[in-house]
Amino acid sequence: MITYDLQDVKKSYVRGSVRVIALNGVSLKIHAGEAVAIGGRSGSGKSTLMHLLGGLDHPTSGVVVHSNKELRTLGERELSRRRAKCFGFVFQSFFLLPTLTARENIEAAMIPLGTSPIPRRNRAIELLGQVGLADRADHLPGQLSGGEQQRVAIARAMANDPEVVLADEPTGNLDRRTGSEVLDLLQDATAAADRTLIVVTHDQTVSERFDRSITLADGIVVGDQRRSMRSSY
Amino acid sequence: MTPWWAFLLAEVRHRRRLSIVSLLMYVVAVTLIVVSSGIATSLREAEDAAIRPLTRLDSNLYLTRRPPDAGTPDATAFAVEREQTRAASVLDLSKLGPTGQRFSSDFFLPATAFTFDVAQLGHLSLLTDVQGVSPALTLRAVHREGTVPAIVAQYVVQPATVALARPRAEDQAIINACLIKFIQSLPKPTGPPPPKGAYGVGIDIPFTSAYYACLPARLRQVRIEEQVFREILAPPTTNIRDSTIEVAGIDPKRAFGILTRGDLVDGRWFDGDEGHQVIASASYAARMGLSVGSPLQFHETSLRVVALVKPALKGLSADIYLPLNQLQAMSGRDGRVNLAVVAIRDSESAAHMRSDLERKSPGFAVYTPHDVAGQVTGTLADTASLAQIVGSALMVLVAAASMAACGLFSAAGMRGRRPELAMLRVIGWSLLRTRVQLVAEQMVVVLAGVGVGASLGAVVLGVVAMVAPTLSATIVPPAVGEYSPTQLATVSVRLNPHIDPLASLAPIALIVLATAVAAFWATSKLRSVSARDLVEGAQ
Numbered sequence: 001m002i003t004y005d006l007q008d009v010k011k012s013y014v015r016g017s018v019r020v021i022a023l024n025g026v027s028l029k030i031h032a033g034e035a036v037a038i039g040g041r042s043g044s045g046k047s048t049l050m051h052l053l054g055g056l057d058h059p060t061s062g063v064v065v066h067s068n069k070e071l072r073t074l075g076e077r078e079l080s081r082r083r084a085k086c087f088g089f090v091f092q093s094f095f096l097l098p099t100l101t102a103r104e105n106i107e108a109a110m111i112p113l114g115t116s117p118i119p120r121r122n123r124a125i126e127l128l129g130q131v132g133l134a135d136r137a138d139h140l141p142g143q144l145s146g147g148e149q150q151r152v153a154i155a156r157a158m159a160n161d162p163e164v165v166l167a168d169e170p171t172g173n174l175d176r177r178t179g180s181e182v183l184d185l186l187q188d189a190t191a192a193a194d195r196t197l198i199v200v201t202h203d204q205t206v207s208e209r210f211d212r213s214i215t216l217a218d219g220i221v222v223g224d225q226r227r228s229m230r231s232s233y
Numbered sequence: 234m235t236p237w238w239a240f241l242l243a244e245v246r247h248r249r250r251l252s253i254v255s256l257l258m259y260v261v262a263v264t265l266i267v268v269s270s271g272i273a274t275s276l277r278e279a280e281d282a283a284i285r286p287l288t289r290l291d292s293n294l295y296l297t298r299r300p301p302d303a304g305t306p307d308a309t310a311f312a313v314e315r316e317q318t319r320a321a322s323v324l325d326l327s328k329l330g331p332t333g334q335r336f337s338s339d340f341f342l343p344a345t346a347f348t349f350d351v352a353q354l355g356h357l358s359l360l361t362d363v364q365g366v367s368p369a370l371t372l373r374a375v376h377r378e379g380t381v382p383a384i385v386a387q388y389v390v391q392p393a394t395v396a397l398a399r400p401r402a403e404d405q406a407i408i409n410a411c412l413i414k415f416i417q418s419l420p421k422p423t424g425p426p427p428p429k430g431a432y433g434v435g436i437d438i439p440f441t442s443a444y445y446a447c448l449p450a451r452l453r454q455v456r457i458e459e460q461v462f463r464e465i466l467a468p469p470t471t472n473i474r475d476s477t478i479e480v481a482g483i484d485p486k487r488a489f490g491i492l493t494r495g496d497l498v499d500g501r502w503f504d505g506d507e508g509h510q511v512i513a514s515a516s517y518a519a520r521m522g523l524s525v526g527s528p529l530q531f532h533e534t535s536l537r538v539v540a541l542v543k544p545a546l547k548g549l550s551a552d553i554y555l556p557l558n559q560l561q562a563m564s565g566r567d568g569r570v571n572l573a574v575v576a577i578r579d580s581e582s583a584a585h586m587r588s589d590l591e592r593k594s595p596g597f598a599v600y601t602p603h604d605v606a607g608q609v610t611g612t613l614a615d616t617a618s619l620a621q622i623v624g625s626a627l628m629v630l631v632a633a634a635s636m637a638a639c640g641l642f643s644a645a646g647m648r649g650r651r652p653e654l655a656m657l658r659v660i661g662w663s664l665l666r667t668r669v670q671l672v673a674e675q676m677v678v679v680l681a682g683v684g685v686g687a688s689l690g691a692v693v694l695g696v697v698a699m700v701a702p703t704l705s706a707t708i709v710p711p712a713v714g715e716y717s718p719t720q721l722a723t724v725s726v727r728l729n730p731h732i733d734p735l736a737s738l739a740p741i742a743l744i745v746l747a748t749a750v751a752a753f754w755a756t757s758k759l760r761s762v763s764a765r766d767l768v769e770g771a772q
Contacts, residue, residue, distance in 0.1 A: 056659060077663050084661020095656040099243030108240065112661040156660065 009062035024219035088157030259682020267690025337378035367490035379473030411447035482560030500540030
């Protein structure tokens with residue numbers, strides 16, 4: 001089943017007085033359950049592509065279809081709901097809310113879907129257990145290490161059992177060992193739930209861990225390599 | 234605690250300094266509202282007790298006589314009364330008796346207006362809508378007593394010219410200076426030096442004197458009154474003292490007028506068969522230690538207090554009340570009154586009747602209790618006016634303060650939080666939910682400010698209540714002619730400030746609402762928050 005269908009997607013924006021072309025005609029399909037690495041050098045457009053996939057931004061031209069729905073056609077509320085329900089996000093800088101505990105950060109992701117407080121709390125504790133932080137539930141982000149914060153971010157991304165987990169340089173701020181552990185966690189968590197995992201990375205060793213590796217350069221796809229199938233599609 | 238509340242309170246705590254500044258602004262605003270509304274309410278209650286009765290008394294009309302135009306038949310009688318009044322107030326020391334002897338004298342001055350023959354009211358009874366007319370005589374009784382001083386100089390008073398007008402204060406100063414110069418030029422009195430308490434009055438100033446030479450031409454036509462000499466020559470160093478009492482003569486048979494049976498608080502109404510009765514106002518009785526049955530010496534007559542009254546403030550109350558004919562006889566004003574209360578059949582037609590009466594009663598001024606209410610002066614009226622002005626200014630201040638506090642907090646709430654807010658949007662918080670979150674942060678502060686401010690306001694009001702300032706309202710009737718109206722009634726009201734939840738509610742609700750609206754408006758910038766803020770925030 002096709003999760004994403006991108007057709008001739010272009011994205012440009014103005015930075016200062018310069019028009020920057022981030023994506024210059026990207027077309028690709030991503031199937032449900034795939035684990036995809038999107039690689040490329042800095043400025044190749046990979047983060048922009050992830051924003052478009054997550055409905056955080058819209059293309060200048062072309063279409064981004066997710067689960068048979070073009071994201072651009074969705075209203076603000078519908079798009080917000082889709083982000084909450086269908087997408088889980090993990091970022092390089094974690095972006096945990098600094099004034100909330102680890103558990104509350106995970107619960108915050110369940111608020112938009114109207115999950116009741118007790119199930120919400122139980123789910124957050126369950127996820128913290130899955131990422132090995134059951135004993136850190138009441139710690140603030142500032143009291144956690146970088147690896148622990150990223151684990152909390154992964155737990156938050158999985159909170160609503162999303163169809164797709166989008167991770168933008170999830171190991172960028174971590175040492176190699178911790179980064180590897182985080183990747184393991186991401187891949188295990190999504191594989192166990194048969195979810196699609198899309199990781200943006202500039203690290204070739206990270207890309208090599210994925211079933212499929214898409215390479216961008218100057219806003220276009222210059223490589224799309226499949227190694228093995230994690231699941232059938 | 235749910236993440237929503239935890240997030241909200243944590244954010245407020247996180248920006249502690251700004252939260253405290255914002256909170257203080259709300260506390261000050263709410264405290265001001267609670268205090269001012271509490272005081273305004275107590276002032277309103279004081280007004281209800283003291284001033285409002287003026288406007289809800291009755292629809293009676295009141296008539297007094299205007300000074301007649303020069304050359305009219307009434308002008309002569311008017312001039313005579315005026316001269317009598319003036320003469321009555323002038324003290325001729327030469328007629329008091331031997332030096333050192335105690336003396337006392339009593340005389341009457343018109344309290345508010347000149348008198349007129351009661352027969353001039355005859356036409357009023359013929360008017361269709363007039364139910365009745367109750368004439369009254371209001372006078373100021375002056376009792377003067379003291380020791381006869383030594384006479385050190387005596388001059389014949391012969392006014393050189395006719396008075397044109399009272400000089401202005403600056404002209405009076407020039408006149409006084411010339412007088413002193415003139416007096417100093419007079420020969421010194423012979424004989425032994427005057428004893429302490431000497432008093433002198435009366436000068437005849439020839440036109441050729443140094444006095445007129447000293448004056449500028451424009452002031453040479455101004456007559457010098459004896460009073461002027463007295464003030465300049467001999468400041469009152471004797472023990473001569475005047476005491477005044479407001480006295481009103483009323484028709485006891487009338488059911489309406491400036492005093493009615495309904496005003497009695499103790500005792501009984503006048504008994505027609507009994508003489509020497511007097512009714513005293515409760516305030517005067519309290520001042521003089523009188524009660525029902527007390528004897529009262531008035532104008533060389535022994536009276537007995539038969540009742541105490543607390544008349545509504547019609548601007549016409551007096552210290553004591555006598556039967557009209559008795560006061561007329563005492564004051565040498567037989568058949569004369571200076572006020573008529575006109576009862577009309579239909580209160581709805583008061584305005585029409587007023588103009589009708591004015592038209593058909595030339596020479597009379599017509600007014601209503603409502604006019605009197607407009608003449609209320611004193612600390613109560615002043616404070617009430619001030620409270621109204623302050624109240625209006627306060628609303629503007631409060632609105633500005635709350636908007637400023639809100640702007641301060643909201644702007645700071647946005648500043649530096651774009652990545653965080655962008656993250657909320659990323660994880661699926663809708664724009665509306667995110668805005669509500671920020672508004673709620675502000676509302677926590679404003680509601681805390683309301684709580685603290687209301688408590689503080691209650692404390693301040695409690696302190697003011699302990700001090701319990703006393704305010705007074707003075708009722709002054711409309712001025713008639715060249716006579717300045719005299720003060721006829723004063724009431725004192727003890728201010729009892731307390732929280733008025735209803736009066737405070739609206740402005741406080743306004744603050745809360747203004748804050749909510751302003752905060753919501755301030756969060757409109759969230760529309761531009763995007764995933765790029767995450768990236769830029771991280772860099």
